[in-house]
Amino acid sequence: MRIALYGYGKMGRAIEEVATARGHQVVLRVDRDNAGAPPTGADVAIEFTRPDQAVDNIRVCIAHGVPVVVGTTGWYDQLGLVRDLVAHHQGALLWASNFSIGVNLFFRLNRQLARLMERQPHYAVRIDEVHHVHKRDAPSGTAITLARDIDLAVQRYAGWDLEGQEAVNADPQGPPAIPVRAERTDEVPGTHTVTWASPDDRIVITHEAFSRRGFATGAVHAAEWLLGRTGVHTMDDVLSDL
Numbered sequence: 001m002r003i004a005l006y007g008y009g010k011m012g013r014a015i016e017e018v019a020t021a022r023g024h025q026v027v028l029r030v031d032r033d034n035a036g037a038p039p040t041g042a043d044v045a046i047e048f049t050r051p052d053q054a055v056d057n058i059r060v061c062i063a064h065g066v067p068v069v070v071g072t073t074g075w076y077d078q079l080g081l082v083r084d085l086v087a088h089h090q091g092a093l094l095w096a097s098n099f100s101i102g103v104n105l106f107f108r109l110n111r112q113l114a115r116l117m118e119r120q121p122h123y124a125v126r127i128d129e130v131h132h133v134h135k136r137d138a139p140s141g142t143a144i145t146l147a148r149d150i151d152l153a154v155q156r157y158a159g160w161d162l163e164g165q166e167a168v169n170a171d172p173q174g175p176p177a178i179p180v181r182a183e184r185t186d187e188v189p190g191t192h193t194v195t196w197a198s199p200d201d202r203i204v205i206t207h208e209a210f211s212r213r214g215f216a217t218g219a220v221h222a223a224e225w226l227l228g229r230t231g232v233h234t235m236d237d238v239l240s241d242l
């Protein structure tokens with residue numbers, strides 16, 4: 001596979017290492033100094049840049065008929081626009097707030113636990129995430145996915161609320177929002193914890209990434225999977241085939 005990397009930062013470099021080890025070739029590296037370059041000569045693009053740059057990069061890849069795997073988080077309010085763009089060009093895009101296989105298993109576990117908790121109203125939920133100090137968005141896209149999945153499964157919650165900020169999608173008269181706490185510490189690659197506590201006990205599930213390699217491996221698997229497909233997909237579709 002010939003790969004165009006959009007974003008040659010911490011993730012771009014980790015992806016290059018994994019992709020090369022799997023026999024792929026990085027034919028283009030797009031970073032700030034050549035931003036907006038088309039994915040000429042690439043079979044697939046992998047995008048890990050910044051929330052405010054992702055949609056422009058998606059646009060250039062889709063317009064050039066190159067499937068794109070998007071790892072950048074924090075742009076999901078524009079997902080509707082991106083779906084229209086992909087449909088219009090009959091393109092291919094795969095996005096995930098977290099590409100690690102472990103986190104995607106964790107998402108499934110979270111959904112299953114939430115479904116059980118729908119019938120146990122004495123348990124209250126909270127989400128905690130910890131990341132390195134360079135991360136721009138808070139809460140993480142992964143924490144938002146966890147919160148949305150709980151919100152969908154459990155009627156006594158509506159939306160989520162980042163500690164110290166306004167509630168999202170929450171009606172002040174309606175059910176409470178899911179509390180989310182975001183901590184920024186040192187070089188932590190990413191830790192997410194979902195806690196369900198009752199007056200008598202507590203169930204805690206945690207995913208802790210040890211490095212960026214798990215995200216990079218998942219992104220390369222996703223690119224291999226996306227080749228030859230059309231439409232908008234997520235990592236859950238890849239996981240179902242693994």
Ligand code: NAD
Nearest residue numbers: 007008009010011031035048049053071072073097098099
């Ligand atoms: P980083 O800051 O190390 O790298 C981002 C790179 O993008 C930088 O080198 C920057 O110069 C470059 N860039 C900025 N504007 C650009 C543009 N217009 N075109 C091309 N390149 C541009 O950040 P990172 O740790 O590599 O993370 C990048 C993104 O990926 C963030 O949004 C982060 O939250 C996300 N992320 C997602 C996952 C996942 O599994 N989905 C995992 C880790 C990080």
